[in-house]
Amino acid sequence: MQVSAFGAMIGLALSIILIIKKNNPVYSLILGAFTGGIVGGASLPHTVSLMVEGAMGITPAILRILTAGVLAGVLIESGAASQIAETIIAKLGAKRALLALTLATMILTAVGVFISVAVITVSPIAITIAKRLNLSRLSVLLAMIGGGKSGNIISPNSNTIAASQNFGIELSSLMAANIIPAIFGVIATCILAKALIKNGELVYETDEKELEKNLPLFSTAIVGPVVTIILLALGPVTGIYVDPLVALPLGGAIGCLAMGKQSHFKDYIQYGLSKMTDVAILLLGTGTVSGIIKNSTIKDLTIDILNKTDLPEFILAPISGVFMSAATASTTAATTVASATFATIIIGSGIKALYGAAMVHAGATVFDHLPHGSFFHTTASCTNTSLKERFKLIPYESAIGFTLTLISTIIYGLIL
Numbered sequence: 001m002q003v004s005a006f007g008a009m010i011g012l013a014l015s016i017i018l019i020i021k022k023n024n025p026v027y028s029l030i031l032g033a034f035t036g037g038i039v040g041g042a043s044l045p046h047t048v049s050l051m052v053e054g055a056m057g058i059t060p061a062i063l064r065i066l067t068a069g070v071l072a073g074v075l076i077e078s079g080a081a082s083q084i085a086e087t088i089i090a091k092l093g094a095k096r097a098l099l100a101l102t103l104a105t106m107i108l109t110a111v112g113v114f115i116s117v118a119v120i121t122v123s124p125i126a127i128t129i130a131k132r133l134n135l136s137r138l139s140v141l142l143a144m145i146g147g148g149k150s151g152n153i154i155s156p157n158s159n160t161i162a163a164s165q166n167f168g169i170e171l172s173s174l175m176a177a178n179i180i181p182a183i184f185g186v187i188a189t190c191i192l193a194k195a196l197i198k199n200g201e202l203v204y205e206t207d208e209k210e211l212e213k214n215l216p217l218f219s220t221a222i223v224g225p226v227v228t229i230i231l232l233a234l235g236p237v238t239g240i241y242v243d244p245l246v247a248l249p250l251g252g253a254i255g256c257l258a259m260g261k262q263s264h265f266k267d268y269i270q271y272g273l274s275k276m277t278d279v280a281i282l283l284l285g286t287g288t289v290s291g292i293i294k295n296s297t298i299k300d301l302t303i304d305i306l307n308k309t310d311l312p313e314f315i316l317a318p319i320s321g322v323f324m325s326a327a328t329a330s331t332t333a334a335t336t337v338a339s340a341t342f343a344t345i346i347i348g349s350g351i352k353a354l355y356g357a358a359m360v361h362a363g364a365t366v367f368d369h370l371p372h373g374s375f376f377h378t379t380a381s382c383t384n385t386s387l388k389e390r391f392k393l394i395p396y397e398s399a400i401g402f403t404l405t406l407i408s409t410i411i412y413g414l415i416l
Contacts, residue, residue, distance in 0.1 A: 003040030003050070008296035011036020012327050015289060019329075020372040029285030036292045047292075054291020055284050058336055061165045062280045064244045065158040066273065071112045071224060071252035073272020078261050079214070080221035081108055081121045087218045089125055097129050098193045101140055102147035102186055109151030110182075111225035112248065114158075115331070116378045117275065118151070119144045123382040130203040138200040139193045141383050142393055146189025146400045149365045152331055153178040153185075153404060156232060156244055158279055159335040159364060166339035167347070167357040171244050172232040177358040181407040188403040192396045200389055216259040224255020279332060286333040290340040299345055313349040314413035316342060317356045318405050321363020325401075329373025334364035355412035362408035366401035369394065 015032025019025050030051070037047030075081040085104040092100035101122060108118040119141075126140040152159065154175050164171045215221070228251030235241035252272075256265050293299075306316060320342045324334035338360050346356035369375055371391070380390040 001042055001046060003037055003042050003047075003292055003296035005040075005296055005298040005301040007038070007040020007042075008036045008293050008298045010039045011292060012289065016327060016372055025374075026281055026285035029282075030288050033285075033288035033292045036289070036296075040292070040296060050291040050295050051288040052291070054289070054294060054340070055287035057290065057340055058162065058165075058283055058287040061158070061162040061336070062283055064161045064165075064248070065280055065283070066276050067245050068112060068156065068158070068161070068248040069272030069274075069276035070249035070269050071228060071255070071272070072114065072117070072275060073268040073270070074224055074252040074256045074261075074265075075108075075111070075113055076117060076121065076275075077268045077271045078216060078221075078256065078259055078264070080216055080224065080255065080259065081113055081118070082125075083215040083218055083221040084108060084111075084225075085122045085125060086215070089129070094129070094133060097133055097135070098139065098143045098197075099186075099190050101126050101129070101143040102150075102189050102193070105144040105147030106151035106182070106186060109148045109157070110155045112156050112228060112251075114275065114279070115148035115152050116375050118148050119379050120382045127203055127383060134202065135197050136200045137203055137383060137385055138389060138393055139196040140203075141379060141385060142196060142396055143189060143193040145369065145379060145393070145397055146185060146193065149368075149397070149400055149404060150182040150185035150189065153358075153361050153365060153408075154182050156228065156248060157332070158276075158283070159332040159361065161244060162283070162332065162336040163339045163357045163361045166336070166343045167353040167360075168343075169353050169357055170235050170241065172235055173354055174357050174361065175232065177354055177412070178362055178404070178408055180411060181362055181404045184407045185400055185404045188400050192399060196396070200392065201386070216261070220259045221255075223258035224251045227251040227254045282330070282333065283336055286328065286330075286336050287340075290337045293337060294341045299341060302342075303345065312413065314346075314351050314355075314359070314409070316349070317346050317351065317359035317413070318363035318409045320346075321360040322366045322405065325364045326367040326370065329368060329370040329376065331364045331368040334368060335361055338364060351413075352416075355416060358412050359405070359408050362401075362405040365404050366398055368401070369397045 011032040018028035088104040089100040130140045164174045231242040231247035320338040324338040
C-alpha cells in the first residue's frame with residue numbers, strides 16, 4: 001500500500017505550520033508524518049511502520065553525526081574556531097573585510113563546524129568590523145551566511161553525511177564535488193553583501209562583543225581539521241577508506257592534543273555531543289516524514305510533472321533539494337529527506353550517484369534560511385538584528401543558494 005501524494009503533502013504542510021507557530025520541531029514532524037500517513041490512506045499500523053522504517057533508515061547517518069561532535073566540540077570550546085576566523089580576517093585586512101568574513105565562515109563550516117555555530121563564532125568579529133568600518137548589519141550578516149552556505153556543501157557536516165549515506169557514495173567524494181559551486185557562492189556573496197553596505201541599520205557601540213582571549217596558536221588550531229580532511233581524502237587517493245565515524249573524532253582528539261588542551265577533552269566532547277544531540281533528534285523526526293514521503297505517490301507525481309513539462313530527468317535532483325529546503329527550512333533535514341526519497345529514482349534515471357547527491361545537496365541550501373527554521377532566528381540573535389531587518393535578507397540568501405544550485409546543476413546535469 002502506498003500513501004497518496006495528497007496525504008503526504010497534507011502531513012508535510014501540517015509539520016511546517018506547527019513549526020512556524022513555534023511548536024517543538026521534532027514532535028511537529030512526527031505528528032505531520034502520522035497525519036500524512038492516515039490522510040493518505042494507510043492504516044494505523046502501516047503508518048507507524050512507515051514512520052519507524054524511515055527513522056531507522058537514517059540511523060547510520062545519526063551515528064556519524066554524534067561522533068562528529070568530538071571535532072565540533074574541540075574546535076568551538078578550545079577557541080580554535082575563533083582563532084581560525086580571526087587569522088583569516090587579519091590576513092586579508094580591512095579593505096577586504098566582507099571577503100574575509102565570508103571566507104572565515106566558509107572555512108569553519110567546511111571543516112566541520114555547523115553553519116549556525118560558524119556564524120555565531122564569527123559574529124563578534126563581524127560586529128566589531130562593522131562598527132569600525134561603518135558597514136551595515138545586514139551586509140556583514142549576509143557575508144557570514146553566504147560563506148556558511150558555500151562551506152556547507154563541501155563539509156563533513158550532517159547534511160553531507162546524510163546525502164553520501166543515502167546515495168551510497170564516499171563522503172570525501174561528495175565534499176569535493178561542490179568545490180566549484182562553492183567558489184561561485186563566495187563570489188555571489190561578496191557582490192550581494194557589498195550592495196548592502198549602506199542598506200539597513202548600522203552597528204552601535206553597545207553591539208560590540210568582547211572577543212575571546214587566550215586563543216590557541218593558528219598552527220595548532222588548524223591541526224584537527226587538517227587531520228580530518230586528510231583521513232577522509234585517503235579513500236579516493238590511496239584506496240584506504242576511513243569512515244567519518246572514525247575520521248571526525250580522531251581529528252578532534254589529535255587537534256586537542258596538538259593544542260595541549262587534553263585535560264579539557266572530556267568537557268569539549270560533552271559540549272560537542274550536546275550540540276549534535278539536538279540535530280540527531282531532529283533527524284529522527286525528519287526520518288518519520290521521510291518514511292511517509294518515500295512510500296507515497298509524491299515521487300510519481302513529481303516525475304509526471306517533469307515529463308509533462310519536458311524537463312530533463314536530472315532536474316529532479318536539485319528540485320527535490322529545493323522543495324524540501326522550503327518545507328523544512330534546514331539543510332540537514334532537506335538533504336536527508338530529499339536524498340532518502342529520491343536517490344533511487346535519480347540513480348535509476350541514469351544520473352551518477354555522486355552527481356545526483358551533489359545537486360540535491362546544493363538545492364537544499366536555497367530556502368534553508370526561512371523563518372520556520374532555527375537558522376533564521378539564530379543568525380538574527382547573534383548579531384542583534386531585528387526580525388524586520390532579518391526578513392530583508394531572505395531574497396539575498398535565496399539568491400546565493402540558487403547560485404550554488406545553478407552551478408552544481410550546470411556541471412553535473414548538463415556538462416557531465
